[in-house]
Amino acid sequence: MSKKPYMFAVSGVKNSGKTTLITRLLPVLGARGIKTAVIKHDGHEFEADVPGTDTFAHQQAGAYGTAVFSDTRFMLVKQQQITEQELWRFFPEADLILLEGFKHSSYPKIEVVRQGNSQRCVCEREHLAAVAADFVPEGCIGIPVFSPDNIQALADVILTHMREEKAR
Secondary structure (H helix, E strand, O other), X not given: OOOOOEEEEEEOOOOOOHHHHHHHHHHHHHHOOOOEEEEEOOOOOOOOOOOOOHHHHHHHOOOOEEEEEOOOOEEEEXXXXXXXXXXXXXXXXXXXEEEEOOOOOOOOEEEEEOOOOOOEXXXXXXXXXXXXXXXXXXXXXXXXXXXXXXXXXXXXXXXHHHHHHHHO
């Protein structure tokens, strides 16, 4: 049985900057030797295969699943329910899985709050490790607030939680 990667969420309301923060965290975590995968929750049904691809034609013709692979990567699309707890098994080599979304989950998380998009934290306080915000949002007293540009400090928050969990 392989080790289970540590799971940490980057959450916030729609268009708060979750993807941007994750794409900025990934190279910093990589430079620190942390092999990181990302699992994104989509609250809407997304279209995985796009028109013009062979796998799209297969899906349109009735395939319940498609896969495409090369020497260095693969993509699998299967119509079935699945959870992030099941998906981690696709990343057994990962040290860390960043979950994008999951604002109502019990995972430790950084919530992204951006002025003009949201005025307060929406995640449950007990699961907030930090807030990445361009102002001090309502309801965040006692929770560390960092600028979304302070990527090093936000990476430190994630790695501190990861180390503490491994020490247990």
